[in-house]
Amino acid sequence: MTGFRRYVVRRLLLLAFVVWCILSIMFVLFQLLPGDPTAIFVDDNFSPEMIDRQKQLWGLNDPLWVQYLRYVGNMLTFDFGNSFFQIEPVAHIMADKVQNTCLMIVPALIVSVVLGTLIGAVAGWRRGSAFEQATVATSLFLHSVPSFFVGILALMIFAYQLRWLPSGGMVGLGGPEGLWEMIASRDYWVHLLLPGLVLVSREITGPILLLRSSMLEVKGSDFLDILRAKGLSEHRIITHATRNALLPLVTYVAVMTGLLFQGQVLLEIIFAWPGIGRELVQALNDLDYPVAQAALYVMALVTLLLNLVADLLYGVIDPRVTYD
Amino acid sequence: MAGVLDVADLEITYRTARGAAKAVAGVSFRIATGEYLGLVGESGCGKSTIAKAILGILPANGRVTGGRIDFEGTDLVRVAPAELRRLRWSRLALVPQSAMNGFDPVYTIAQQMDEAIRAHAALPAEAREARLRELFAMVGLDASRLADFPHQFSGGMRQRAMIAMAMVLDPTLVVADEPTTGLDVIVQDQILARIKEIHDRLGKTMLLITHDMAVVAENCDRIVVMYAGKVMEHGGEAVFQAPWHPYTLGLCNAFPDIDDGDRELISIAGAPPDLVDPPAGCRFAARCPFATARCREAEPPLVEVAPGHVAACHHLDRVDAMRERARDPATWLAAAAAVR
Numbered sequence: 001m002t003g004f005r006r007y008v009v010r011r012l013l014l015l016a017f018v019v020w021c022i023l024s025i026m027f028v029l030f031q032l033l034p035g036d037p038t039a040i041f042v043d044d045n046f047s048p049e050m051i052d053r054q055k056q057l058w059g060l061n062d063p064l065w066v067q068y069l070r071y072v073g074n075m076l077t078f079d080f081g082n083s084f085f086q087i088e089p090v091a092h093i094m095a096d097k098v099q100n101t102c103l104m105i106v107p108a109l110i111v112s113v114v115l116g117t118l119i120g121a122v123a124g125w126r127r128g129s130a131f132e133q134a135t136v137a138t139s140l141f142l143h144s145v146p147s148f149f150v151g152i153l154a155l156m157i158f159a160y161q162l163r164w165l166p167s168g169g170m171v172g173l174g175g176p177e178g179l180w181e182m183i184a185s186r187d188y189w190v191h192l193l194l195p196g197l198v199l200v201s202r203e204i205t206g207p208i209l210l211l212r213s214s215m216l217e218v219k220g221s222d223f224l225d226i227l228r229a230k231g232l233s234e235h236r237i238i239t240h241a242t243r244n245a246l247l248p249l250v251t252y253v254a255v256m257t258g259l260l261f262q263g264q265v266l267l268e269i270i271f272a273w274p275g276i277g278r279e280l281v282q283a284l285n286d287l288d289y290p291v292a293q294a295a296l297y298v299m300a301l302v303t304l305l306l307n308l309v310a311d312l313l314y315g316v317i318d319p320r321v322t323y324d
Numbered sequence: 325m326a327g328v329l330d331v332a333d334l335e336i337t338y339r340t341a342r343g344a345a346k347a348v349a350g351v352s353f354r355i356a357t358g359e360y361l362g363l364v365g366e367s368g369c370g371k372s373t374i375a376k377a378i379l380g381i382l383p384a385n386g387r388v389t390g391g392r393i394d395f396e397g398t399d400l401v402r403v404a405p406a407e408l409r410r411l412r413w414s415r416l417a418l419v420p421q422s423a424m425n426g427f428d429p430v431y432t433i434a435q436q437m438d439e440a441i442r443a444h445a446a447l448p449a450e451a452r453e454a455r456l457r458e459l460f461a462m463v464g465l466d467a468s469r470l471a472d473f474p475h476q477f478s479g480g481m482r483q484r485a486m487i488a489m490a491m492v493l494d495p496t497l498v499v500a501d502e503p504t505t506g507l508d509v510i511v512q513d514q515i516l517a518r519i520k521e522i523h524d525r526l527g528k529t530m531l532l533i534t535h536d537m538a539v540v541a542e543n544c545d546r547i548v549v550m551y552a553g554k555v556m557e558h559g560g561e562a563v564f565q566a567p568w569h570p571y572t573l574g575l576c577n578a579f580p581d582i583d584d585g586d587r588e589l590i591s592i593a594g595a596p597p598d599l600v601d602p603p604a605g606c607r608f609a610a611r612c613p614f615a616t617a618r619c620r621e622a623e624p625p626l627v628e629v630a631p632g633h634v635a636a637c638h639h640l641d642r643v644d645a646m647r648e649r650a651r652d653p654a655t656w657l658a659a660a661a662a663v664r
Contacts, residue, residue: 225381226426230440231412240428247430319473320429 004315007323011311015304022300023072026293031064033289080294090290093279094298099179100170101268101275105260107192108199113253115200116207121242123208124215135208143205148266151198155270158194165194168272195271203260210252214245247318254310258303328396328497328529329355329378335390336373336382345599347373349553350391355497355546360523360530362544364537364575368596370553371533372421375501377401378531379418380408396496414444417490419483419500419519426486427474434470437489444493459488463518480511487518491526498522499531504539516543537564538579546632549575552596552607555626559633568635568643571608573650590653593660606638613659614639614646 046054055061059070074081080090123135159167166172169191176185218224218241227237265277276295283291315321336348348370355361363371376382378393378400393400395416400408420426427436434456441452457467463484474482483503490498500519504512520543523530532544540547541564549557549572557569567573574592581587594611597603603610609619618638626634629643639646649655 222420222425223428225376225379226418226420227428228381229379229412229418230443231409231414232439232443233409236439236443240431243430244428318430319432320475 003323008312011308015308018304019076019301020072022297023075024068026296027068027071030289030293075293075297080297081290083291084288085286086291090294093291094276094294097274097276097279097295098298098302100273101261101264101277103170103179103182103188104192104195104268104273104275105199105257105264108196108203109253109257109260111196112200112203113207113249116204117211117242117246117249119204120208120211121215121238121245124212124219124245125238125241127216127219132212136212139205139208142201143209145202147198147202148270150201151195151267151270154194154198166191168270170273195267195273199260199264199267203256206252206256207249210249211242211245214248215241218244247314250313250317251310254306254313258306261302262299327354327394328357328359329531330394331374331378331391332394333391334374334377334388334393336370336377337387337389338383339385339387340600343600346389346602347386347553347599348377349602351548351550351553351555352391353548353555353558355529355531357529358523358527360520360532360543360545362540362547363531363533363550364535364540364547365550366535366575366596368552368599369550371535371550372501375418375499375531375533378499379412379416410444413440413490413495414493415495416497416499417493417495419487419490419498419503421502421505425474427482429474432471432473433477433485433489437470437485437492440489440492455492456488459491460485462491462522463488464514479507480514483507483511483515484518487515487522491522494526495528497529497531499533501533502535503532504534519543536579537575538581540564552602553599554607555634555636556608557633557635558626559630559635562630562633566647568629568633568640569608569637570612570614570639570646570650572635573647574611574656577650577656588653590656592656606636611659613649613655614642 052061059067062070073079078091080094082088083090083093086093119135123129123132126132155167158165171177171182171185171187171191175187176182182188221241221244224237224241227240262277264273264275265281267273268275268278269281276298280292280295280299282288283295315323331354332352334348334351335346338345338347347368351370351374353361353363363374365371373382373386376386377388378395380400382388388401391401395411398407398411400411403411427433431439437456437459438452441447441455447455456470460467460470465481465484465488469477469481474485477485487503498519503519504515507515516539519530519532522528532540534540541561546560547558547563548555549563549569551571556571557563557567563572564576567576571592574590577590578592580589592611597607597610603620605618605620605622606612606615606624609615612619616638622638624636624638626636627640628634629640
């Protein structure tokens with residue numbers, strides 16, 4: 001297991017390096033961004049002294065390398081400063097938005113992966129069947145329809161025409177607020193239903209198509225013949241095949257989660273879901289630098305961590321992977 | 325002698341893009357209890373297809389289209405799936421081609437052997453564990469390696485583990501389908517010795533499928549020579565000591581003789597016929613140095629040439645002359661020229 005430990009250490013060092021790169025690139029990008037951050041709250045009527053005092057206050061008069069070091073230090077300790085517009089530390093806003101985004105994507109992710117795996121495995125196993133053909137056709141269709149289109153369509157039908165479901169938000173007015181109260185409430189689930197289903201309708205196609213093709217590959221394996229010759233039940237044989245077919249899914253799910261996490265700008269806007277994607281767009285429009293920076297940073301971190309988890313998990317589920 | 329396996333008029337057809345290919349076209353043979361039968365022939369002659377049919381693992385495009393496979397009184401072609409599942413591994417087991425990845429890569433060897441026991445017998449965990457250790461010892465593997473994954477084994481070890489797994493339920497019949505392909509020569513010998521030992525010591529009935537005439541000569545009691553889906557010759561040791569069929573003569577030429585190391589190896593030129601559209605007459609005629617017009621028109625029947633020894637050739641009456649001429653490489657070179 002020492003090989004494994006060495007691998008983890010190496011992987012963490014690499015992670016640190018990538019984080020540093022991301023921080024530096026972001027620093028440069030925000031320096032290059034047109035417009036001065038002070039322009040947001042410095043009025044034309046301010047005297048030059050007042051402007052200077054503001055710059056002093058925000059540390060904008062310091063040499064660039066001092067600003068850079070301070071910035072890196074703050075980011076690493078999750079001290080994102082204060083929002084220009086919301087009177088709240090950005091760290092709190094981020095925690096809140098991350099949680100909200102998770103409240104939308106995690107249930108959709110679980111449903112997509114579990115259901116998609118089952119459907120894809122069966123489709124691959126029953127190659128050439130009507131079920132397989134229907135599954136592939138439907139998946140390709142759902143995969144190619146933009147989610148904002150499906151989202152708006154779903155809104156139109158179920159929220160505005162039929163009026164079965166709320167049109168947006170995480171909970172109704174005066175609804176529950178804490179995380180656990182929300183999860184326990186019917187209100188949250190009713191609000192989640194539309195965006196959740198729209199999300200699933202798209203995200204489920206990945207695991208389905210991947211599992212199907214990976215199952216087709218496994219189906220050619222010799223060991224399945226031996227399992228059959230051993231007199232095992234069909235059910236046991238499919239279990240063996242699926243276990244083998246699952247290997248590529250692990251990496252896929254990690255990448256998919258990362259993309260989901262940062263990719264819900266459109267759905268969050270359509271369904272008025274107060275998530276991190278919507279927050280980022282809002283912050284960029286408002287030139288709310290601290291919030292935009294923090295949102296980008298958090299998204300990058302989540303993606304990096306998920307990839308790390310996938311790499312480590314891969315060794316657990318595939319005994320052939322060694323860390324030497 | 326009671327028969328363990330009785331294959332009668334077996335026909336197996338593959339659906340291919342070009343049409344139906346009859347890989348096995350009317351093959352019959354029996355294996356008596358405790359017998360070691362060798363089934364030889366070159367690639368594509370249908371020998372592995374027969375092994376797959378016996379175990380019911382033909383690929384999806386292959387089907388038994390005629391004949392019977394009687395195993396201890398049960399017709400394996402028509403048996404109900406539940407009954408077949410019960411018979412598999414408990415009564416008839418397989419040692420697959422070693423080049424084949426017979427083990428599931430994500431489970432340990434022990435798990436996979438154990439799985440076979442649990443599918444057929446209700447034994448306490450300690451008894452199963454003891455059985456696995458016993459079998460590993462039998463094939464010369466260290467019991468501490470039971471918890472290893474297949475990829476941690478070398479090719480030879482994997483094949484030994486495969487033999488151990490085949491024996492796990494003490495089956496009546498063991499089918500070994502080219503068990504030594506892809507292994508180096510020394511390991512090949514060890515594997516074959518293990519199989520022979522199991523046959524001799526435990527009195528198992530064996531069916532060995534191989535392309536190697538020398539292996540059969542060394543190990544088997546009886547032999548079936550197949551060519552292009554048909555039996556050419558079938559009998560006891562006499563088949564390789566004094567062959568009657570030109571194809572067997574050719575096969576014997578193609579492998580080194582232990583007693584006569586200086587003998588030149590001669591190959592049979594040409595390739596087996598197209599099974600989608602097989603030629604009329606004898607299937608070997610196109611490559612046979614002794615073929616006449618009659619061979620290309622009428623298919624020769626299997627004729628008993630000695631008690632328990634049959635061959636399918638129109639020219640059995642001139643067997644002495646054929647044996648004589650078959651020793652001369654020029655005979656086969658002339659046939660090779662004719663093939664071209």
